[in-house]
Amino acid sequence: MSAPSSPRHQTLLAVAVETPQHAGLGGTLDYLSEQSLSPGTLVRVPLGKRELPGIVWERADGPTTDAQALKPIRQALTALPPLPAAWRQLLGFAAAYYQRNLGELALAVLPPELRKLDATQLDRRLKRLPKTVAGLASTAATAPRAALTKDQSTAVDEIGRVGAGTCLLHGVTGSGKTEVYMEAAARVLDQGRQVLVLVPEINLTPQLEASFAARFTGRRIASQHSGMTPAQRLSHWLAAHLGEADLVLGTRLAVFAPMPRLGLIVVDEEHDPSFKQQEGARYSARDLAVYRGKLEGVTVVLGSATPSLESWHRAQRGQYTLLPMPERIGQGVLPSLKVVDMTNQPRANVGSGDALSQPLVHALRERLARGEQSLLLLNRRGYAPVLQCTACGWKSACPHCSAWRVFHKADRTLRCHHCGLAERVPRACPDCGNLDIHATGRGTERLEEQLTELLPGARIARIDADSTRLKGSLEAQLAAVHDGDVDVLVGTQMIAKGHDFRRMTLVAAVSPDNALYSSDFRAPERLFALLMQAAGRAGRDAAMGARSEMWVQTWNPRHPLFAALARHDYAAFAASQLKDREAAGLPPFAHLALLRAEAKDAAVAQRFLHAAAEAAAALPQSASVMIYPPVPPAVSRVADVERVQMLLESASRTALQHLLAALQPQLHQLRSSHRGLARWAIDVDPLAI
DNA sequence: AGCACGCCGACT
DNA sequence: GTCGGCGTGCTC
Numbered sequence: 001m002s003a004p005s006s007p008r009h010q011t012l013l014a015v016a017v018e019t020p021q022h023a024g025l026g027g028t029l030d031y032l033s034e035q036s037l038s039p040g041t042l043v044r045v046p047l048g049k050r051e052l053p054g055i056v057w058e059r060a061d062g063p064t065t066d067a068q069a070l071k072p073i074r075q076a077l078t079a080l081p082p083l084p085a086a087w088r089q090l091l092g093f094a095a096a097y098y099q100r101n102l103g104e105l106a107l108a109v110l111p112p113e114l115r116k117l118d119a120t121q122l123d124r125r126l127k128r129l130p131k132t133v134a135g136l137a138s139t140a141a142t143a144p145r146a147a148l149t150k151d152q153s154t155a156v157d158e159i160g161r162v163g164a165g166t167c168l169l170h171g172v173t174g175s176g177k178t179e180v181y182m183e184a185a186a187r188v189l190d191q192g193r194q195v196l197v198l199v200p201e202i203n204l205t206p207q208l209e210a211s212f213a214a215r216f217t218g219r220r221i222a223s224q225h226s227g228m229t230p231a232q233r234l235s236h237w238l239a240a241h242l243g244e245a246d247l248v249l250g251t252r253l254a255v256f257a258p259m260p261r262l263g264l265i266v267v268d269e270e271h272d273p274s275f276k277q278q279e280g281a282r283y284s285a286r287d288l289a290v291y292r293g294k295l296e297g298v299t300v301v302l303g304s305a306t307p308s309l310e311s312w313h314r315a316q317r318g319q320y321t322l323l324p325m326p327e328r329i330g331q332g333v334l335p336s337l338k339v340v341d342m343t344n345q346p347r348a349n350v351g352s353g354d355a356l357s358q359p360l361v362h363a364l365r366e367r368l369a370r371g372e373q374s375l376l377l378l379n380r381r382g383y384a385p386v387l388q389c390t391a392c393g394w395k396s397a398c399p400h401c402s403a404w405r406v407f408h409k410a411d412r413t414l415r416c417h418h419c420g421l422a423e424r425v426p427r428a429c430p431d432c433g434n435l436d437i438h439a440t441g442r443g444t445e446r447l448e449e450q451l452t453e454l455l456p457g458a459r460i461a462r463i464d465a466d467s468t469r470l471k472g473s474l475e476a477q478l479a480a481v482h483d484g485d486v487d488v489l490v491g492t493q494m495i496a497k498g499h500d501f502r503r504m505t506l507v508a509a510v511s512p513d514n515a516l517y518s519s520d521f522r523a524p525e526r527l528f529a530l531l532m533q534a535a536g537r538a539g540r541d542a543a544m545g546a547r548s549e550m551w552v553q554t555w556n557p558r559h560p561l562f563a564a565l566a567r568h569d570y571a572a573f574a575a576s577q578l579k580d581r582e583a584a585g586l587p588p589f590a591h592l593a594l595l596r597a598e599a600k601d602a603a604v605a606q607r608f609l610h611a612a613a614e615a616a617a618a619l620p621q622s623a624s625v626m627i628y629p630p631v632p633p634a635v636s637r638v639a640d641v642e643r644v645q646m647l648l649e650s651a652s653r654t655a656l657q658h659l660l661a662a663l664q665p666q667l668h669q670l671r672s673s674h675r676g677l678a679r680w681a682i683d684v685d686p687l688a689i
Numbered sequence: 690a691g692c693a694c695g696c697c698g699a700c701t
Numbered sequence: 702g703t704c705g706g707c708g709t710g711c712t713c
Contacts, residue, residue, distance in 0.1 A: 014713095015713080017712095017713085018690085019690080019712075019713095020690045020691095022690085023690070023691095023711085023712075024711090024712095025711095025713080028713085029712085029713035031713065032713095045713085046712090046713090047691095047712055047713075048691075048692065048693080048711070049691085049692060049693070049712085050691065050692075050712085069713070070713060071713065104690095690712105691711105691712095692710105692711090692712095693709105693710085693711080693712100694708105694709090694710085694711105695707105695708090695709085696706105696708095697705105697706085698704105698705090698706080699703105699704090699705095700703085700704080700705105701702095701703085701704095
């Protein structure tokens with residue numbers, strides 16, 4: 001006869017478990033355990049009929065749930081050192097700030113492979129770890145090191161001096177920011193501490209990895225990005241967590257890598273929108289990096305040639321230490337700006353889809369004759385953004401989205417860039433049978449085609465999301481450009497990032513105007529960053545730098561953005577933008593949150609948000625928060641799902657936070673009274689509104 | 690979110 | 702007679 005649940009002493013544990021927020025289960029769940037486990041311990045717990053991974057958390061002295069009903073944990077994975085207090089604090093803060101369930105976020109940022117393991121499997125992985133860790137040590141030949149410039153060594157000294165604070169390293173392209181990161185990292189590594197480096201995109205990791213590997217021969221470098229295999233992700237993460245890795249390099253999710261000896265955090269290209277997660281928990285890895293720095297008492301270095309206005313503003317107010325590096329290394333000169341006033345160009349030239357003005361074509365021919373390279377930027381892939389029937393006015397609308405389908409000439413398809421629907425392009429108008437369908441506007445494919453006509457014999461290449469779909473093709477195409485096999489390169493913004501083209505003496509923005517008057521309040525900031533970055537592609541070679549040019553074709557030649565760009569004057573641009581933002585009550589002078597709702601029927605989403613607005617307005621916490629009426633976003637329907645969003649705005653971040661926290665439970669309730677609502681989500685500090 | 694239970698239509 | 706549609710409800 002077996003005694004059911006002997007009165008053995010059972011301790012009460014709070015466990016963070018992956019329960020979606022709409023499950024109505026907040027914070028942590030309570031479980032029983034035979035042994036007392038320290039917070040941060042990975043456990044496996046029963047939830048309903050399932051067994052899920054969880055993390056032991058600090059237990060708030062809340063009401064003790066009916067102890068009889070509590071279930072015991074299934075397993076404690078004590079072979080893994082507990083996730084440190086600083087990590088738990090970071091996750092606790094992030095979950096609260098971005099309005100997500102703690103367990104959902106905490107488990108989501110662990111390597112997916114780790115969540116699946118039981119104690120036995122974990123033991124096995126940990127036994128094998130020393131071997132993988134040994135493989136992390138850089139075996140690259142140590143690169144010869146150039147002496148630091150005065151700006152660089154000043155910056156490095158400042159970073160060392162700042163202690164627990166944030167530095168904004170404002171260095172123009174080519175000023176050698178990477179050298180500063182590495183030198184600052186070297187000092188920290190020499191103290192036996194770890195360094196975390198965040199980059200915006202996977203594409204940029206191999207490059208930086210190579211630089212760090214060459215600078216730190218023998219050091220163990222771990223990576224964290226979504227391009228790794230699950231097994232790699234896990235072993236590199238374990239190396240970070242166990243303090244076996246010296247450097248951790250990765251994309252935004254790396255901000256959550258536990259590092260027991262953390263001594264420095266670097267965020268490269270801190271202005272890059274990729275640091276903001278755009279689905280699920282919409283966190284900003286850059287902002288969390290700053291918070292983590294404070295939490296762990298380590299220096300955070302934010303680097304950019306064109307800082308985000310948020311960071312710049314903080315630097316101006318003395319909250320961040322500004323480290324300016326205005327000079328390019330090796331006599332590199334920034335290219336001079338040529339603004340083509342499109343209002344002065346012959347109509348025939350600009351009317352019918354010709355993207356290029358005569359002066360620009362002339363400049364391209366000059367480069368061609370001299371054997372130099374040119375780069376043309378056009379932020380729209382495909383051949384033409386829309387097809388139109390000349391007889392009845394039919395347009396190539398997507399049946400599932402409120403957007404036009406883009407004409408891709410290469411494979412004769414109409415493609416929706418929102419839902420992915422691709423169909424063969426119709427030979428005649430589907431509505432009236434007219435054979436004359438007109439391609440309106442231009443994308444990179446069409447620009448490439450036009451260049452082929454305008455520059456006979458020139459070797460023209462195109463790099464965009466379509467031309468680089470296959471793995472490794474981006475690298476191959478970039479290599480072709482480097483090897484001089486390309487005269488004119490056409491591409492979207494993806495080529496403006498991080499690649500140096502030594503023989504490039506002309507960079508042109510073909511059609512940047514839409515960003516100037518976009519409804520997206522960050523569009524000018526992004527355009528300026530893109531153009532500065534693109535300009536930085538040219539003129540790195542001192543000999544060629546002198547005749548390097550940045551061209552801009554615009555209908556608004558007097559726009560102050562171009563004046564600032566001509567002087568490469570980020571500070572002036574930022575000042576004027578900040579003035580606009582202040583006048584308009586936008587970040588960094590106000591704090592924003594979006595409440596988004598999705599439904600098959602737009603009216604359902606509308607009603608839900610209206611109810612949410614009423615509920616919010618009735619809360620005492622809404623006192624200093626502006627609640628705007630729900631509106632559809634620019635593209636309101638995607639894949640037959642209608643979207644509506646509501647803006648909340650406040651001068652006080654805390655006030656906004658309090659309102660969101662108070663509103664959340666009400667939103668869960670409202671959901672049940674709004675049948676047909678697909679989902680809702682809160683986006684704190686949204687990039688676009 | 691999963692994963693149950695639960696109550697109505699076309700098949701071996 | 703059962704297999705299975707997804708509506709409703711619960712998970713410490």
